[in-house]
Amino acid sequence: MTTKDAMIEFRDVHKYYGDYHALRGITATIRPGEFFSLLGPSGCGKTTLLRTIAGFEDISSGAVLVDGRDMAGVPANKRPTNMVFQSYAIFPHLSVEENVGFGLRRDPRSKDEKARAVAEALEMVGLKGYGKRAAHALSGGQRQRVALARALILKPKVLLLDEPLSALDKKMREQMQVELIRLQRQVGITFILVTHDQEEALVMSDRIAVMFEGEIAQLADPETLYRRPNSRKVADFIGTMNFLPARVLEENAGAVEIEAAGFGRIHVDASQVMGGATAEGATVGFRPETLTILYEGSAATDRESMATIEEVVYFGDMTYYDVKIDGTETPVRISMRNVFGRPVLDRGARARVGWSPGALVLFR
Amino acid sequence: MASSSGKSAEGRSEAASGLLLVSPTLIYAVLLLAAPLVTVLIYSLSLEGGGFGFDNYVTAWSDRINQLLIIRSLTVSLSVTLVTVLLAYPVAYFVSFYVKPERKSLWLFLITIPFWTSYLIRVFLWKVILGFNGVINSGLMSIGIIDEPLQAINYNVPALVMTLAHAYAPFAILPIFVALEKIDRSFLEAGRDLGESQLMTFFRVTLPLSMPGVIAAVLIVFIPTVGDYVTPDLIGGGKLPMIANRIEGTLLKQNNRELGSAIAVGAMIVVAVVSIVFLLLNRRFLKGAK
Numbered sequence: 119m120t121t122k123d124a125m126i127e128f129r130d131v132h133k134y135y136g137d138y139h140a141l142r143g144i145t146a147t148i149r150p151g152e153f154f155s156l157l158g159p160s161g162c163g164k165t166t167l168l169r170t171i172a173g174f175e176d177i178s179s180g181a182v183l184v185d186g187r188d189m190a191g192v193p194a195n196k197r198p199t200n201m202v203f204q205s206y207a208i209f210p211h212l213s214v215e216e217n218v219g220f221g222l223r224r225d226p227r228s229k230d231e232k233a234r235a236v237a238e239a240l241e242m243v244g245l246k247g248y249g250k251r252a253a254h255a256l257s258g259g260q261r262q263r264v265a266l267a268r269a270l271i272l273k274p275k276v277l278l279l280d281e282p283l284s285a286l287d288k289k290m291r292e293q294m295q296v297e298l299i300r301l302q303r304q305v306g307i308t309f310i311l312v313t314h315d316q317e318e319a320l321v322m323s324d325r326i327a328v329m330f331e332g333e334i335a336q337l338a339d340p341e342t343l344y345r346r347p348n349s350r351k352v353a354d355f356i357g358t359m360n361f362l363p364a365r366v367l368e369e370n371a372g373a374v375e376i377e378a379a380g381f382g383r384i385h386v387d388a389s390q391v392m393g394g395a396t397a398e399g400a401t402v403g404f405r406p407e408t409l410t411i412l413y414e415g416s417a418a419t420d421r422e423s424m425a426t427i428e429e430v431v432y433f434g435d436m437t438y439y440d441v442k443i444d445g446t447e448t449p450v451r452i453s454m455r456n457v458f459g460r461p462v463l464d465r466g467a468r469a470r471v472g473w474s475p476g477a478l479v480l481f482r
Numbered sequence: 483m484a485s486s487s488g489k490s491a492e493g494r495s496e497a498a499s500g501l502l503l504v505s506p507t508l509i510y511a512v513l514l515l516a517a518p519l520v521t522v523l524i525y526s527l528s529l530e531g532g533g534f535g536f537d538n539y540v541t542a543w544s545d546r547i548n549q550l551l552i553i554r555s556l557t558v559s560l561s562v563t564l565v566t567v568l569l570a571y572p573v574a575y576f577v578s579f580y581v582k583p584e585r586k587s588l589w590l591f592l593i594t595i596p597f598w599t600s601y602l603i604r605v606f607l608w609k610v611i612l613g614f615n616g617v618i619n620s621g622l623m624s625i626g627i628i629d630e631p632l633q634a635i636n637y638n639v640p641a642l643v644m645t646l647a648h649a650y651a652p653f654a655i656l657p658i659f660v661a662l663e664k665i666d667r668s669f670l671e672a673g674r675d676l677g678e679s680q681l682m683t684f685f686r687v688t689l690p691l692s693m694p695g696v697i698a699a700v701l702i703v704f705i706p707t708v709g710d711y712v713t714p715d716l717i718g719g720g721k722l723p724m725i726a727n728r729i730e731g732t733l734l735k736q737n738n739r740e741l742g743s744a745i746a747v748g749a750m751i752v753v754a755v756v757s758i759v760f761l762l763l764n765r766r767f768l769k770g771a772k
Contacts, residue, residue: 174671194674207672211690220686221676268676 124183125150125276125308126171131180133166133332140166141177142332148276148310148325150185153302155311155319158329159355164312167329168278171310173197185275200269201278204285206261208253208268214240215249217264221272239267242301259290266298270305277302279311283318295321316356320344328352344405348392350481353403360409360450364402366482374480378402380423380443381473386480393481400482406453408477411439412470413460419472427467437462443471526743538744548728548745552752555725558639558714559707562646566703567696569647570654574695577655578662590659593652601649605716608645612717637719645717646707654699661695662688697764701757708753725749 126148133141141163148154156164169175170182173194182189184198200221209217219236227235240246243263248256256264262282269277279298283291299322302309313319319326320340327337336348347353350361364378372388381402410419428449429440437456440449452471456462463469501508527534542548577589596604611617619631665688673683711726723731725745733742 172671172675174674193679194671195677195679199675201672201675203668203672205666205668207666207668209669209672209687209691220673221678223682223686224677272676 123147123149125152125185126310127181127183127186128167129181129183131167131170131182132178133163133170133175134178140332141170144180144332144334146327146334146337148308150308151306153299153309153311153322153324155313155323155326156329157313157316157319157326157355160314162329163332164314164329165280168201168280168310168312171197171276172199172201172278198275199278200272200274200276201280202262202265202269202282204281206258206265206282208256208261208264210254212253213249214245214251214253214256214264217253218249218267218271220268235271236267239271240264242270242304243267244297258285259294262286262294266301270301270307274307276308276310279309281312281314283313284315291318298322320356328355330355346389346392346479347403350401350403353479353481358406358451359403360406361401361403361481362446362448362450364400364480366400374482376400376402376480380425380446381421384475384478386475386478390476390478391480391482400480402478402480404450404473404478406438406451408473409450409452410472411441411452411454411463412472416472420474420476421472423471423473425469425471427463427465427469430462430465432462439463439469441469441471522743522746525739526747528740530740538740539748542741542744543748548725548748551723551725551728552749554639554722555708555749556752556756558642558646558724559704559710561639561643562650562707563700563704565643565647566650566654567658567699570651570699571658571696573651574655574658574662578659590656593655596648596652602712602716604649605645605713608641608648609716612641612644637717637721639722642713642717642722645713646710649713650703650707653702657698657702658692658695661692661698665691694764697760700760704760705753705757708749 124147126146128144128146131141131144132139144163144167156167158164166175170177171184171189173189173192173196189197209220212220215233215236218239219232222232222235225232237246237249240249243266245260245263245267248260248264253261253264265282282298283294286294295318298309298311311319311322320343323340325337325339326343328335328343330351336343336352338346343352343356347356347359353359353361362378362380364376364384367375367377367383369375372391374386374391376384376386378384384402386402410416412419412422423443425441425443427439427441429438431438431440435456437454439452439454441452442449526538527536529535529537573593577586577593581589609616613619614631619628622628623631669687669691670683673687674680678686708724709726711724711730714722714724714727726749729742729746729749732738732745736742
């Protein structure tokens with residue numbers, strides 16, 4: 119019963135380390151040609167899951183299928199996957215081209231053809247002419263490129279990336295994100311990225327599986343994940359979200375009428391109602407950019423509340439305001455794009471805050 | 483200007499305190515290592531009728547016996563080195579890769595147990611095992627496999643090699659173990675990931691990355707065994723002298739300091755040349771190991 123559009127299939131995968139239950143029933147499908155991310159805090163099992171695909175980790179029960187084939191009993195060197203390690207694992211005793219050509223030993227092609235393949239792979243990752251260099255003379259970013267070339271030259275069905283950008287500085291990381299996306303489109307191979315950086319996952323992925331404590335909490339595309347997180351935990355992990363307590367008044371075929379302090383009565387559509395509330399009970403959540411501070415002549419919004427500005431954080435292109443909406447206790451964060459000619463408000467100022475019921479999510 | 487002169491003064495005092503720190507060792511090294519070496523060198527170059535020259539060297543190394551003895555010494559020590567390193571590598575590999583981290587120090591401790599007895603006693607032990615009336619011979623005779631003691635296991639080069647290899651095994655295991663410990667395990671996973679079996683990953687990744695340790699082990703075993711002179715005396719029963727026995731005989735028994743020194747310096751040069759070859763090999767491997 120292999121699905122045609124499944125490159126990787128996890129079927130109820132469990133993994134125990136002694137008593138520790140590292141993977142708790144992972145079931146998911148990764149499509150061919152997809153840029154897929156496993157996102158979660160450290161210790162959530164994302165790297166373990168990636169390593170079960172590569173063959174470095176045995177599973178306790180369940181099945182991992184790659185391109186329709188059960189990988190049980192298939193050793194790492196016989197799997198159609200290649201990995202870019204977190205440490206890059208560039209062999210220090212070999213030159214750059216020897217590293218890139220490492221996996222070609224049993225390739226039947228002639229020496230010249232292999233050398234050409236190595237040169238092409240190096241050019242693809244932007245390291246043309248670096249072949250003769252010693253591996254230890256490379257910078258972090260260059261090592262990463264060598265690791266990519268070394269894996270991609272073998273034309274794997276799946277490329278596994280274990281936190282490949284975490285060791286790079288911010289500028290380099292952003293540049294490599296863009297390059298990885300370009301590379302993935304160019305080669306058309308399924309990429310699976312493990313990361314704890316939610317921004318990175320949002321920027322790069324077609325779909326993301328958010329993992330907590332050995333389970334997938336939500337598997338969705340970046341926009342759904344951001345706009346419609348299915349639990350408060352996911353919402354908290356991805357980006358910033360404001361939470362305010364709410365009281366459910368009545369329920370009608372999935373849609374809910376609620377009352378939230380400072381916002382009044384709100385009608386919440388069924389598509390905005392999520393589970394995954396915490397012990398505190400029902401909570402409304404909204405992203406900082408879904409609230410707007412209204413100036414004279416601003417376009418009207420569905421609803422308005424009055425608020426006092428408690429804190430102003432100026433970022434150049436953006437300003438973050440922490441405001442206390444009248445009738446509430448906890449301040450909420452509002453992010454505003456700075457526009458020429460529009461003043462940044464001061465601490466303590468009164469402001470009109472505009473919002474729309476359609477942008478919020480209810481966790482209950 | 484002021485700050486730069488201040489810095490250099492600080493540098494000077496730092497150098498002075500550094501010198502003070504090493505001075506006991508330095509005095510020790512000069513008095514007990516450098517001075518005797520220089521003395522031997524001077525002896526080897528002094529001529530009978532006064533003055534200096536290379537005559538002693540010519541006499542020493544045109545002697546067929548000395549040539550044969552240095553060749554035997556090299557054969558024995560290279561064999562010991564080969565046997566020791568080949569046997570030590572699997573032990574080091576096992577401790578590094580298969581022993582749980584919390585048990586590793588216990589294993590290293592166990593490996594050093596042979597050092598609890600003196601080297602002389604260990605050599606005698608091998609005599610008891612391999613000797614004419616030793617454990618092996620009398621054992622085999624008592625169960626009737628052989629009628630008279632085997633000559634093949636005593637007073638010969640293999641017996642010498644066996645004894646020395648046993649004595650030097652821990653010295654070889656430790657540097658190889660350290661080199662294996664330093665290998666990032668993700669290199670081995672990368673080898674597997676890139677399509678190589680466990681065996682090929684060993685030959686293409688683990689072995690080259692552990693070469694610095696292997697070369698260190700080679701030097702640690704090779705250099706002292708060339709000059710060993712207790713073992714050939716005891717195991718060889720006086721019939722298997724090596725170059726060190728010859729040096730002792732010439733210096734002490736014949737009381738010929740000049741000739742003895744010339745043999746000693748010559749032997750040192752041979753050891754130095756072989757060691758430098760190994761060191762150059764080491765450099766090749768160390769180059770990339772960062």
